[in-house]
Amino acid sequence: xxxxxxxxxxxxxxxxxxxxxxxxxxxxxxxxxxxxxxxxxxxxxxxxxxxxxxxxxxxxxxxxxxxxxxxxxxxxxxxxxxxxxxxxxxxxxxxxxxxxxxxxxxxxxxxxxxxxxxxxxxxxxxxxxxxxxxxxxxxxxxxxxxxxxxxxxxxxxxxxxxxxxxxxxxxxxxxxxxxxxxxxxxxxxxxxxxxxxxxxxxxxxxxxxxxxxxxxxxxxxxxxxxxxxxxxxxxxxxxxxxxxxxxxxxxxxxxxxxxxxxxxxxxxxxxxxxxxxxxxxxxxxxxxxxxxxxxxxxxxxxxxxxxxx
Amino acid sequence: xxxxxxxxxxxxxxxxxxxxxxxxxxxxxxxxxxxxxxxxxxxxxxxxxxxxxxxxxxxxxxxxxxxxxxxxxxxxxxxxxxxxxxxxxxxxxxxxxxxxxxxxxxxxxxxxxxxxxxxxxxxxxxxxxxxxxxxxxxxxxxxxxxxxxxxxxxxxxxxxxxxxxxxxxxxxxxxxxxxxxxxxxxxxxxxxxxxxxxxxxxxxxxxxxxxxxxxxxxxxxxxxxxxxxxxxxxxxxxxxxxxxxxxxxxxxxxxxxxxxxxxxxxxxxxxxxxxxxxxxxxxxxxxxxxxxxxxxxxxxxxxxxxxxx
DNA sequence: TTGCGCGCTAAAGGTAACCTTTACCAAATG
DNA sequence: CATTTGGTAAAGGTTACCTTTAGCGCGCAA
Numbered sequence: 001x002x003x004x005x006x007x008x009x010x011x012x013x014x015x016x017x018x019x020x021x022x023x024x025x026x027x028x029x030x031x032x033x034x035x036x037x038x039x040x041x042x043x044x045x046x047x048x049x050x051x052x053x054x055x056x057x058x059x060x061x062x063x064x065x066x067x068x069x070x071x072x073x074x075x076x077x078x079x080x081x082x083x084x085x086x087x088x089x090x091x092x093x094x095x096x097x098x099x100x101x102x103x104x105x106x107x108x109x110x111x112x113x114x115x116x117x118x119x120x121x122x123x124x125x126x127x128x129x130x131x132x133x134x135x136x137x138x139x140x141x142x143x144x145x146x147x148x149x150x151x152x153x154x155x156x157x158x159x160x161x162x163x164x165x166x167x168x169x170x171x172x173x174x175x176x177x178x179x180x181x182x183x184x185x186x187x188x189x190x191x192x193x194x195x196x197x198x199x200x201x202x203x204x205x206x207x208x209x210x211x212x213x214x215x216x217x218x219x220x221x222x223x224x225x226x227x228x229x230x231x232x233x234x235x236x237x238x239x240x241x242x243x244x245x246x247x248x249x250x251x252x253x254x255x256x257x258x259x260x261x262x263x264x265x266x267x268x269x270x271x272x273x274x275x276x277x278x279x280x281x282x283x284x285x286x287x288x289x290x291x292x293x294x295x296x297x298x299x300x301x302x303x304x305x306x307x308x309x
Numbered sequence: 310x311x312x313x314x315x316x317x318x319x320x321x322x323x324x325x326x327x328x329x330x331x332x333x334x335x336x337x338x339x340x341x342x343x344x345x346x347x348x349x350x351x352x353x354x355x356x357x358x359x360x361x362x363x364x365x366x367x368x369x370x371x372x373x374x375x376x377x378x379x380x381x382x383x384x385x386x387x388x389x390x391x392x393x394x395x396x397x398x399x400x401x402x403x404x405x406x407x408x409x410x411x412x413x414x415x416x417x418x419x420x421x422x423x424x425x426x427x428x429x430x431x432x433x434x435x436x437x438x439x440x441x442x443x444x445x446x447x448x449x450x451x452x453x454x455x456x457x458x459x460x461x462x463x464x465x466x467x468x469x470x471x472x473x474x475x476x477x478x479x480x481x482x483x484x485x486x487x488x489x490x491x492x493x494x495x496x497x498x499x500x501x502x503x504x505x506x507x508x509x510x511x512x513x514x515x516x517x518x519x520x521x522x523x524x525x526x527x528x529x530x531x532x533x534x535x536x537x538x539x540x541x542x543x544x545x546x547x548x549x550x551x552x553x554x555x556x557x558x559x560x561x562x563x564x565x566x567x568x569x570x571x572x573x574x575x576x577x578x579x580x581x582x583x584x585x586x587x588x589x590x591x592x593x594x595x596x597x598x599x600x601x602x603x604x605x606x607x608x609x610x611x612x613x614x615x616x617x618x
Numbered sequence: 619t620t621g622c623g624c625g626c627t628a629a630a631g632g633t634a635a636c637c638t639t640t641a642c643c644a645a646a647t648g
Numbered sequence: 649c650a651t652t653t654g655g656t657a658a659a660g661g662t663t664a665c666c667t668t669t670a671g672c673g674c675g676c677a678a
Contacts, residue, residue: 003324003338004388008636009314015312023654029312035637037656042635048587049399055647056654068394071387078384079313085377090358278357282311317665332625346627351664363626472678619678627672635664640657647652 162231182233491542492524
């Protein structure tokens with residue numbers, strides 16, 4: 001008895017039957033439909049017999065394959081259990097370096113759910129977390145601005161303030177609403193093109209005659225938002241960072257959401273050592289993409305021209 | 310649930326555990342031990358954990374792997390059943406073109422056993438057999454003489470005659486034994502360098518003064534051997550073609566077997582479309598190599614200098 | 619101890635398997 | 649009839665894989 005050859009062909013075949021179309025199988029296998037067809041064809045050529053009847057509506061194993069089908073499916077089911085077992089056992093560390101504000105206000109709150117689902121994955125974000133920093137490149141790097149990587153989502157800047165402030169200015173003349181109230185700034189907004197600040201906002205929407213660059217400066221967004229919640233003033237903040245605060249009403253945006261500035265750059269994700277990413281990291285990346293596209297949808301729906309406010 | 314990756318690594322791992330050494334696993338997989346090590350290492354790197362403890366005397370799965378081992382073995386056992394089923398079901402035709410004499414007197418008698426073991430494999434040898442000739446190159450081509458391919462065995466020419474003839478000349482002077490008795494020739498021996506004939510034999514061993522090129526000429530060896538059995542005369546014949554006749558005593562070789570001429574060329578096997586040979590053809594080739602090396606051994610033992618006759 | 623054999627490993631390099639891309643076709647669907 | 653959906657064909661690039669070669673460490677015998 002000689003060892004099994006054409007493992008990938010058998011896998012493609014099994015997946016095609018399981019999924020019903022080559023296209024779906026391709027999706028599961030992470031390759032193109034053409035490749036799935038090629039894999040199966042290769043095995044058919046090798047054996048000199050057809051194995052799969054390709055119909056437009058569904059696939060069907062030929063009589064040849066029928067007799068082997070049970071073993072085929074049993075085999076790959078067992079192997080999938082193997083991978084699951086091996087992955088599950090593995091305690092994995094994921095090291096991330098990211099924009100501090102984004103990490104603190106977007107990533108960390110969402111991460112809780114992932115960590116509960118994967119208790120065997122430990123994190124180190126910007127040098128702290130479950131495990132200490134190790135030497136070398138981080139597994140993941142999230143940056144804002146021009147640079148390499150894959151875009152996650154594009155943020156949207158708009159003014160936010162505390163709920164009391166909103167009530168206080170509710171009956172003021174819109175043109176004057178913000179006059180006299182303190183503007184809060186982030187350090188990152190100081191003279192950096194990529195981070196829209198009050199200067200850009202007033203340029204675009206008017207509403208304040210002077211001093212858009214004056215006010216209180218905060219080192220990071222968490223502190224600034226703390227101040228906002230206590231009605232210290234107005235902050236021009238990336239929407240993604242305050243989605244939850246807006247939801248709970250801890251802070252509010254006093255103007256229509258259409259009065260916003262789209263971030264000139266998206267958040268970018270760089271994956272270190274792109275080929276050969278460990279399965280746990282793959283899981284995390286997949287989750288991150290999901291979360292990012294959720295956020296993207298939320299931002300888009302909130303700032304869509306036809307649904308202001 | 311994402312599809313299983315590193316199939317080949319898992320296969321190597323399973324085989325290594327099954328066989329006990331990387332070397333043995335490599336043999337089963339048809340690759341080098343280094344490759345097996347690499348496959349397993351690749352998976353270990355991917356998972357970030359060791360899977361196999363390599364010891365000088367035997368391999369051992371690590372604790373990580375222990376839990377997945379049952380599924381791993383079950384998986385590949387099932388897949389091996391798949392290949393067996395698929396191969397078995399397949400009715401395959403093997404088309405062979407070969408030296409006519411060799412095909413008729415060496416291959417065909419031996420083929421019977423193979424055909425019984427593999428009733429689903431049909432043959433077409435030199436245009437006739439179970440199935441009619443098809444267009445295109447034959448799967449296998451057996452040639453004699455210089456040419457491409459893989460050597461099967463090198464034949465050995467020596468005189469044969471019928472048992473009665475042997476008795477008749479037994480008490481003659483060896484130098485004169487063959488004088489006056491007819492020499493039988495094959496058409497292929499006529500002026501072809503590659504096929505040693507009586508001329509070459511007498512050049513080398515004397516024993517006849519004149520006319521080594523005279524006698525009866527036969528179109529093919531089967532007819533000539535028929536005549537030999539009926540004591541018509543002496544034939545200089547490839548040993549491989551008459552091994553069975555010598556065994557049964559239907560024909561004999563009147564001189565010590567050391568009085569032979571080694572064929573200047575071996576029989577050569579060319580495999581068409583070398584990569585992508587169908588499994589049935591692989592089985593047949595493996596069998597053919599076995600048979601050929603059997604024959605080689607028989608020829609060598611019969612013609613060895615220390616065991617003449 | 620030294621020398622040797624055996625099995626695993628490391629590094630380098632070549633090749634073929636594999637995948638993607640692009641374009642096309644045929645059936646199903648509106 | 650136009651469009652969409654799913655499969656196929658051909659071409660081309662790259663990467664995974666394998667072989668080769670050399671080396672290491674251990675066990676065993678002299």
